[in-house]
Amino acid sequence: MKNSGFLGDLIASILDRGTIFSGVSDDREVEQLCSELLSSMGEVSSRRIGSAILTRYQQMDDASRLSFFQFLNSQMDIDVEAVETAARAYGEDRSAANLAALSDAAEAPRQELLRRLNHVPGATSALVEMRKELLNLLSTHPDLKRLDLDFSHLFTSWFNRGFLVIRPISWHSPANILAKIIQYEAVHAIQDWDDLRRRLQPDDRRCFAFFHPSMPDEPLVFVEVALCRGIPRSVQDVLRDERSELDRNDVDTAVFYSISNCQEGLRGISFGNFLIKQVVADLSVELPQLKTFVTLSPLPGLVRWLKGGDSPVSQEFVASLDDPQTLEANNDQLRSLAAKYLLTAKRQDGLPLDPVARFHLSNGAAVHELHALADISANGLKNAFGVMVNYLYDIPKVESQHEAFVHTGDVIASKSVAQLANAKIPAPMQRIVEKEES
């Protein structure tokens, strides 16, 4: 970190420029402004017009926003004939001019429009917010998906891993950032600032986030880590109010117990996998005594699967698990069912049904261990009867396991989990599958 000081100054000045486009107004129609922004040569006026468009957008009601999106979607679309003509020309003569013409023709003008809007200070956040609203409209207006493709294409380029910055989040971090952490935590809700403090302040707790230099007040994704001695058996253990902090010399395991994406407007631009690996790398350097890197993860689809048509157990049994005592009496059974779910329940494309499993397995992790009564929050019980799973990040194996998984879809699991998955379900609990007449 030889020159952190200068770099600090460097990025600091982003905000000096003014975080937001400050209410430039222009009476013309927004469509006209968009045309003008695209036609403006030399970019002299682009900042003013861009500010006017973004300001206008912020003042729009839902209906106006929809029609603005529809304008971008249909009026700023590709001219198909131009593409065909350009492609033919390039096919005949592979000149740079022909390639340039083809590239131009094959890119919807709205993409350049978004690029120019981004010249305005503070625009990046505004555009991410704009896409969030666009995404919300996709279910009712699926045709807007074309517009979203251009957002998505640009954001993938702008939020390239090479431009992301990892930051530790601690009790010394700015309150405005921490307020965002409270707001965005998606797995184990943070009750209040005291709860947050318990997760950040102890020396055996860590948190890391990715940021983009143009959105310095907005974490993109963050992960909460507990440094432990051995693998904890439940999230209650991890989040207990009263616990004695571990000395840094006594820890051997880093547990990733919560990963949250923060920006809905960046859906599909994935950072989580990079973040985990970066954190593993950084922690390995800081604390060479760490030998094990695991998650403590939910199984968000377990109960749905147990209640669905592919369930291996009877619905009576499933229903009985709502009773705490029954639940407690069936720890082993639940772990076994969870193992079956993770290892055998698949989507049509052959990948695991469980989204969290898909995420970690495609990162190259392996299913390591299962714990019953590990998340007894309302949510944890509702979704997974309290079961949680450890995914193991064994760095030397991560790349080959990733390759194996993405090519075969096979779930890599520890011996003990594999055994659990193979355990026979006791007859009384089995689902009676009626034979279809043949």
Place this chain on the structure above:
Amino acid sequence: MKNSGFLGDLIASILDRGTIFSGVSDDREVEQLCSELLSSMGEVSSRRIGSAILTRYQQMDDASRLSFFQFLNSQMDIDVEAVETAARAYGEDRSAANLAALSDAAEAPRQELLRRLNHVPGATSALVEMRKELLNLLSTHPDLKRLDLDFSHLFTSWFNRGFLVIRPISWHSPANILAKIIQYEAVHAIQDWDDLRRRLQPDDRRCFAFFHPSMPDEPLVFVEVALCRGIPRSVQDVLRDERSELDRNDVDTAVFYSISNCQEGLRGISFGNFLIKQVVADLSVELPQLKTFVTLSPLPGLVRWLKGGDSPVSQEFVASLDDPQTLEANNDQLRSLAAKYLLTAKRQDGLPLDPVARFHLSNGAAVHELHALADISANGLKNAFGVMVNYLYDIPKVESQHEAFVHTGDVIASKSVAQLANAKIPAPMQRIVEKEES
């Protein structure tokens, strides 16, 4: 700058990640590595393969680099038929899937390759360097211009104004950055550290640069500013060794006396215009007493024009100006010729012949004043017989002047310069143009 501290930390960590891909080696052919990088799913291995490719590239000799570029240029090109098919399909059914297919087909795979290479820490600088070498090959291998189009497309997106950061450069800046300033100064060479110190340390001297957060050690473009009382008549005045510093309350004019682009690999991705306007804005806030913002600029093509076929003066007269005394005796004449040059000498596209004039005029500046014996360095005499020009940045007029210039090509000039341009050339100096037979 409420949260500069956190932001500082934020960007600082870019370097913490390791500034450079550290010598990952892989024995396979680089072409095979490229294919693998493109086919790798989930991006787990992309960083390792990307590092291997960049490391390999750095070890290549010129011939290997050429063939690597040729591989990218021809093997990783667009499949024209696929584009045509996709365009037709999208023409028939404007579905998102069809648009996605068209976008995919119309983008050369090398573009995605470069994007993935950029996942590697430190890759952005390496790719900028790579393009620099590519540009050097274009004159002998013009077909590589297609590859360059993809570099250029990506860099335009990555170095979007919204991601650039302006930083004051001062005698308090890190030495490694200052060494770059010495190296990159392109207008009035900086002799040594003492010379640099004279340009940076006095309170009436400023310097500003644009940076990109992923290349924190590399200025992209910088401008040197002298705060003056009135407009100085020569660069010798500005750069004099012995001069008494002006009190900040006595200055009324900011003179941009040197603007240098630093990264050859970013040729054509223009920042200078943004930089000047940002500096004008920032200085106006800091020093409201500043009333005038002008450049003190060279006329790099004046002598060439005077020696060329369109010269309004005889070659005997031009030759006589090599004599210092003659030169000195012809101050007014030289200013008049320079005015004619700036206002009437045009390229085929109707824009001014002088590149510096094109830059400032298309930024919305106006030709303000001309000075003889204003740059009596070897370079200044050789290119412009010592004449220099002030371009005036009159902020309220900048946008309309820009629009006027880019639409009409007309050079906007002050009354005094216009008069100079209209002055009649004394007969003895006039060029005798032989009438063509009709």
Place this chain on the structure above:
Amino acid sequence: MKNSGFLGDLIASILDRGTIFSGVSDDREVEQLCSELLSSMGEVSSRRIGSAILTRYQQMDDASRLSFFQFLNSQMDIDVEAVETAARAYGEDRSAANLAALSDAAEAPRQELLRRLNHVPGATSALVEMRKELLNLLSTHPDLKRLDLDFSHLFTSWFNRGFLVIRPISWHSPANILAKIIQYEAVHAIQDWDDLRRRLQPDDRRCFAFFHPSMPDEPLVFVEVALCRGIPRSVQDVLRDERSELDRNDVDTAVFYSISNCQEGLRGISFGNFLIKQVVADLSVELPQLKTFVTLSPLPGLVRWLKGGDSPVSQEFVASLDDPQTLEANNDQLRSLAAKYLLTAKRQDGLPLDPVARFHLSNGAAVHELHALADISANGLKNAFGVMVNYLYDIPKVESQHEAFVHTGDVIASKSVAQLANAKIPAPMQRIVEKEES
């Protein structure tokens, strides 16, 4: 702020050294350790022994701490005869050696002990905490005041204004610092983080604190400021939950509505006066539209005075003010009584009875206006029947008013307040003072 980056790094490294002496243990008696620390030459071992002493102190119970203080107080005191001898010698021969001997003799060895303890990283905070405990013992062990004189002498030197750093406190400040602000607010309690956010985040609210570089996590004193249009008439107005933020162009008045000292261990080492003046200076530069700088201050001793022997009103009247309706009906009367209190109620030394008045008046401020029902919290009613006062910081007058006040004790007040102080108390409320027989 040309080189803030480097300075940032600079101070950052204070913590890198380790914030606290880390549990060095040593079996010897603490008294013996103290002797050894004092006798250690070359300071090689001072850090180890110092750490051991501080660690030992932290483990002591109250009784042990008392006897440790008593040891310092009596065993590490001045040798009076040595002083007399040295003084005589210096009187006879004003040599440097004799002066050095006198200075040595006249300084209690405990002072050098404290200086050496401060070599230990993190010791400054620990010593401030130590003095806090010492101060708590002074009422029961007044002889320890001698030890406190040495603490006080050193702290005055160490916390010299020249070493203090002013920092804006905002919603972007680190949470650990903000938690301290919540904890230390002494005037208008901060309920929770939402309350804090309301005081820090709006653009028309400011907060500033003094820090010492060796205690970077501990504010020393802070002031909360509301930017207003005109002077607000109550603290309820200022702290209202729902209010619309003022545009920065609409404000003309800065109201200091809360000043809190944070470190009990620094009692008597005054920073508040410096802080207010620095904030006035800084705000004047940032917001030249600010014309008025006032406090909105409590009168902590008003009720006590009204209930005491010098009260100008009858106790029946005072008692009647506990009734809200009576209180509300006597606004003018209360303001008049408050004016009398501020302007006429004096201590034996001739200075105002009210401690807050003494603070601001000795800073050079003037009593500007009085408001009834201005602090209707339980505390505000109990201490001052809801009355609050504005002290005006009129910078050009501050120095002369300060001089006048400290030399004469005369309270400088606005005309309107002076009139209030002179208003006659209606007969029914007057206190009947029985004439003493002569």
Place this chain on the structure above:
Amino acid sequence: MKNSGFLGDLIASILDRGTIFSGVSDDREVEQLCSELLSSMGEVSSRRIGSAILTRYQQMDDASRLSFFQFLNSQMDIDVEAVETAARAYGEDRSAANLAALSDAAEAPRQELLRRLNHVPGATSALVEMRKELLNLLSTHPDLKRLDLDFSHLFTSWFNRGFLVIRPISWHSPANILAKIIQYEAVHAIQDWDDLRRRLQPDDRRCFAFFHPSMPDEPLVFVEVALCRGIPRSVQDVLRDERSELDRNDVDTAVFYSISNCQEGLRGISFGNFLIKQVVADLSVELPQLKTFVTLSPLPGLVRWLKGGDSPVSQEFVASLDDPQTLEANNDQLRSLAAKYLLTAKRQDGLPLDPVARFHLSNGAAVHELHALADISANGLKNAFGVMVNYLYDIPKVESQHEAFVHTGDVIASKSVAQLANAKIPAPMQRIVEKEES
């Protein structure tokens, strides 16, 4: 470094306040201003008067400064009778009031004056500079030593180790700091910026400095370190222009080859010992592969001793060493003489004659090895016939060796050096000491 960001901001603001007292002028005599500064109550006006005094001082010529110092020395001295009276009173009644009176009386008023001057922003540097000039006068005006005692007393308190900050100095450090490093290097002169770059930029070179937060632009002391494989045999080896940088995995030895105090005005306030130990500690953490920490130090007094009355060799022999060939032929002899010098040549107080030896030995280091032809610069030859010495910092032994040294004065040396010291000097070189008649 959890909260470096905030701390960065924190210290940055020191400069925001303005680095220097800005030309406050006041027509009165400086003596009168001093009296007023001392008598000013409440400190309201202290900053203005303090600025006026410091400004006045800067404008004084040498004669005026001398009489200003003399004024402080004699007029602002201790009142001896007051001390005696106060001492007696305290002897009779050990009350806090009596102690306070005694402390007051026993402290020269100039000390409080200096403390109040330090309230002015930027004053700390100015006072250090003032003492530098005072020190220059001491040889001609030894009576001013009394004034210096008070400077020294205050500076010892202000520059307490607890307030010092260690900073790595690198090629990324601000140029203004690096210019100071060039200026202050006292052992092996830095020729120019290229020379500096060679000492800072390679990954196997380090430099560290102590700073005080109130003088952020001024290093107090710095040390240059070469990371090596084994102990280098000469400083030429270390500073060679052309050398291949060592990989960080190949180094096992840290060589402190230059330590320079920067502030003459802080003479006698020693930091070097703290710095070396801090650097050893920091490097041990960063590079656990480092096994050996040694200096490569000059023997500034060797030649003087060899030419003096205690020399064990004949002056003919000493004179012959001016011849390069003779010098080269006597490597072993020179090392042996150097060993004798270090181990046996003593001052009257029993400590080694060599000042560098005194410094390192009193830090707890040991004489480890001697090298001939190790510094063949003009300086190195003149002072020590090219011989250099390694002092070994063996951390576990440092404290006990320090104690042994300061109590006995015995020089701790390695076996090989001890043998060298005991080697018999060949007869032809021996000095003939004439026997005194008994």
